[in-house]
Amino acid sequence: MIVESPRATRPRVAATVPRAEAIEVRRTAEGLELELTGEWSVHEVAAIEAALAAVELASAPRIRIATQAITRLDLSGAWALSAFVRRARRAGSEVAFRGTPPDLLGLVDETLAGEAAAAPVPGPPSGEPRDRALVAIGRYAVSWGHDLMRGCAFLGRACVTFLASLGRPGRLRPISVVRHVYDTGITAMPIVALIAFLISVILAYLSAQQLRGLGADIYVVDLVTIGVLRELGVLLTAIIVAGRSGSAYAAELGSMRLNEEVDALTASGADPIELLIVPRLLGLAIALPLLTILADLIGLSGGALLCRYLLDMPLSQYVNRVNESISATTFWVGIIKAPVFALIIAFAGCYRGMQVRGSARVLGHLVTVAVVQAIFMVILADALFAVLFMKLKI
Amino acid sequence: MEAVVEVRGLVNRFGSQLVHDGLDMRVAEDEVFGIVGGSGSGKSVLLRTILGLQRPVAGTVRIRGRDITHLSEAQLRPIKAGYGVAFQAGALYSGLTVLENVQLPMIEHLRLPAEALEGLALLKIRLVGLPEDAAGKYPAQLSGGMVKRAAVARALALDPQLLFLDEPTSGLDPVSAAAFDDLVLYLQQHLKLTIVMITHDLDSIFRTCNRVGVIVDRRMQTDTLEGIVQHPNPWIQAYFHGERARARLGAPHGA
Numbered sequence: 001m002i003v004e005s006p007r008a009t010r011p012r013v014a015a016t017v018p019r020a021e022a023i024e025v026r027r028t029a030e031g032l033e034l035e036l037t038g039e040w041s042v043h044e045v046a047a048i049e050a051a052l053a054a055v056e057l058a059s060a061p062r063i064r065i066a067t068q069a070i071t072r073l074d075l076s077g078a079w080a081l082s083a084f085v086r087r088a089r090r091a092g093s094e095v096a097f098r099g100t101p102p103d104l105l106g107l108v109d110e111t112l113a114g115e116a117a118a119a120p121v122p123g124p125p126s127g128e129p130r131d132r133a134l135v136a137i138g139r140y141a142v143s144w145g146h147d148l149m150r151g152c153a154f155l156g157r158a159c160v161t162f163l164a165s166l167g168r169p170g171r172l173r174p175i176s177v178v179r180h181v182y183d184t185g186i187t188a189m190p191i192v193a194l195i196a197f198l199i200s201v202i203l204a205y206l207s208a209q210q211l212r213g214l215g216a217d218i219y220v221v222d223l224v225t226i227g228v229l230r231e232l233g234v235l236l237t238a239i240i241v242a243g244r245s246g247s248a249y250a251a252e253l254g255s256m257r258l259n260e261e262v263d264a265l266t267a268s269g270a271d272p273i274e275l276l277i278v279p280r281l282l283g284l285a286i287a288l289p290l291l292t293i294l295a296d297l298i299g300l301s302g303g304a305l306l307c308r309y310l311l312d313m314p315l316s317q318y319v320n321r322v323n324e325s326i327s328a329t330t331f332w333v334g335i336i337k338a339p340v341f342a343l344i345i346a347f348a349g350c351y352r353g354m355q356v357r358g359s360a361r362v363l364g365h366l367v368t369v370a371v372v373q374a375i376f377m378v379i380l381a382d383a384l385f386a387v388l389f390m391k392l393k394i
Numbered sequence: 395m396e397a398v399v400e401v402r403g404l405v406n407r408f409g410s411q412l413v414h415d416g417l418d419m420r421v422a423e424d425e426v427f428g429i430v431g432g433s434g435s436g437k438s439v440l441l442r443t444i445l446g447l448q449r450p451v452a453g454t455v456r457i458r459g460r461d462i463t464h465l466s467e468a469q470l471r472p473i474k475a476g477y478g479v480a481f482q483a484g485a486l487y488s489g490l491t492v493l494e495n496v497q498l499p500m501i502e503h504l505r506l507p508a509e510a511l512e513g514l515a516l517l518k519i520r521l522v523g524l525p526e527d528a529a530g531k532y533p534a535q536l537s538g539g540m541v542k543r544a545a546v547a548r549a550l551a552l553d554p555q556l557l558f559l560d561e562p563t564s565g566l567d568p569v570s571a572a573a574f575d576d577l578v579l580y581l582q583q584h585l586k587l588t589i590v591m592i593t594h595d596l597d598s599i600f601r602t603c604n605r606v607g608v609i610v611d612r613r614m615q616t617d618t619l620e621g622i623v624q625h626p627n628p629w630i631q632a633y634f635h636g637e638r639a640r641a642r643l644g645a646p647h648g649a
Binding site for chain 2: 042045046049076080083107108111112357358
């Protein structure tokens with residue numbers, strides 16, 4: 001008769017204290033007699049393994065195992081016992097059971113029969129450490145190049161699709177574009193306004209501290225005005241939007257990919273680039289300049305507030321000074337950058353989102369990449385603009 | 395004999411939509427119990443309620459005699475360690491390999507040395523009929539049938555006595571589905587499992603189930619396989635005596 005473990009009639013407790021004894025060992029003239037007792041279940045495996053490891057196999061030519069006193073045996077317990085029996089046989093002992101060995105033991109042996117000796121984990125790459133480093137650098141460079149080429153191809157397709165749909169404005173998906181303007185623009189207004197205000201306050205405070213000693217208080221206005229209009233307004237807005245909307249684009253498109261929604265679109269004859277990508281690019285290209293104007297306005301207001309209360313400068317004097325300090329191009333130099341930044345952010349988000357394949361981890365990784373690359377490229381583009389404007393003497 | 399799963403007077407409601415209205419269900423030891431019902435009849439809601447993922451409006455759900463409807467997350471934990479669930483689409487963690495997927499419940503509930511973790515996980519993977527090299531693969535690299543098997547391997551990680559399967563053969567070709575039915579029977583016989591299975595697959599029902607519960611009109615009609623096909627309810631009649639079921643019952647075509 002097989003040892004049938006009585007069913008647990010109450011819910012088992014997850015973490016039981018490991019008991020000292022799962023085995024009673026008796027030494028006889030011929031070898032060992034093992035009497036297995038108690039619960040041999042998955043919750044006891046750690047204790048059982050320890051007890052089995054403590055059994056002295058040396059000088060035990062015969063081992064007899066009795067399993068009748070086990071109150072509960074499950075697959076994990078049987079696995080531990082089976083591993084022990086194999087170890088004992090390898091050590092040269094003769095193992096026998098008193099009575100019939102439990103059924104589950106047979107199941108374990110049957111399942112593990114023909115077990116591959118090799119572990120499924122691939123070994124480390126071979127070769128000299130120096131060569132391996134070179135190979136890694138080479139691989140990285142090649143994959144980087146491929147990535148760049150695929151990115152260009154993607155950008156090219158988006159541009160061609162956009163230009164092709166210019167002929168038929170209906171294909172520009174105006175409703176979808178408006179939705180993206182709302183999601184990336186309108187809903188971003190509070191945070192953009194708050195950040196612009198705080199930055200202008202910081203800028204005014206910092207410059208007031210330095211310039212007051214020189215008696216050049218009035219130049220605080222110049223610094224805030226030109227700083228906000230030319231650089232900080234658009235740059236900070238772009239960075240906020242990259243964090244907000246670049247990640248949203250990548251995550252949205254990425255989960256659509258995981259869900260095979262993009263494949264479904266393609267299969268139905270629709271062009272995902274036209275339907276998903278172009279409206280996002282357009283939406284952000286509209287929203288970001290508008291946000292920049294808002295940031296400029298709030299930034300100048302913040303400067304006015306601080307000049308009024310920190311430097312006791314009347315508002316009329318502030319406005320006059322603003323008018324004197326800016327030239328005709330100051331505002332446009334800032335705002336012209338906004339659509340460029342918008343395209344960079346939207347493109348990074350869309351491209352990385354469409355690259356998602358396979359798993360949730362890939363999605364997380366590519367969303368991170370999208371935001372980091374968007375911010376990096378925005379700042380790089382800003383630097384290039386600065387050089388360009390200097391050469392043009394604007 | 396005490397029931398493994400016992401649901402009494404279950405009521406579930408979403409807004410004004412009544413899903414279950416006094417549903418009773420009883421699953422005995424060593425049974426393979428099939429849950430059948432039309433689309434939208436509340437099979438998945440029932441399963442979610444039994445698993446404690448959702449609290450019912452009224453009624454009790456007992457697992458091995460213990461009512462789980464009012465237990466806290468912490469109190470549910472040991473009960474959850476006592477059963478395994480294989481979800482419909484596998485629900486394997488996509489960022490982990492099959493081996494790591496199977497190991498995760500063990501790491502959460504047990505304190506085991508690394509070799510034992512690996513050995514036990516590989517045993518479960520082989521037990522459900524997956525090749526050893528599947529252990530190192532990610533879910534995205536597996537076929538549909540392999541994902542279902544891997545989900546069962548993970549459900550068996552803590553050697554539960556009770557196994558829930560949600561549409562285990564959906565999306566499989568007939569050959570793979572039949573092989574999966576064999577696996578269910580094999581596991582039930584060798585591990586003495588009690589299995590609760592939601593299914594639409596008539597082949598599966600006739601091959602594996604001892605008893606069947608059909609959800610009709612927000613309640614459950616339960617009977618043995620032989621009994622349920624004789625049930626007078628029109629939906630049950632249509633289900634078991636439709637064009638697609640006839641061949642299995644041995645009724646002559648068109649009779």
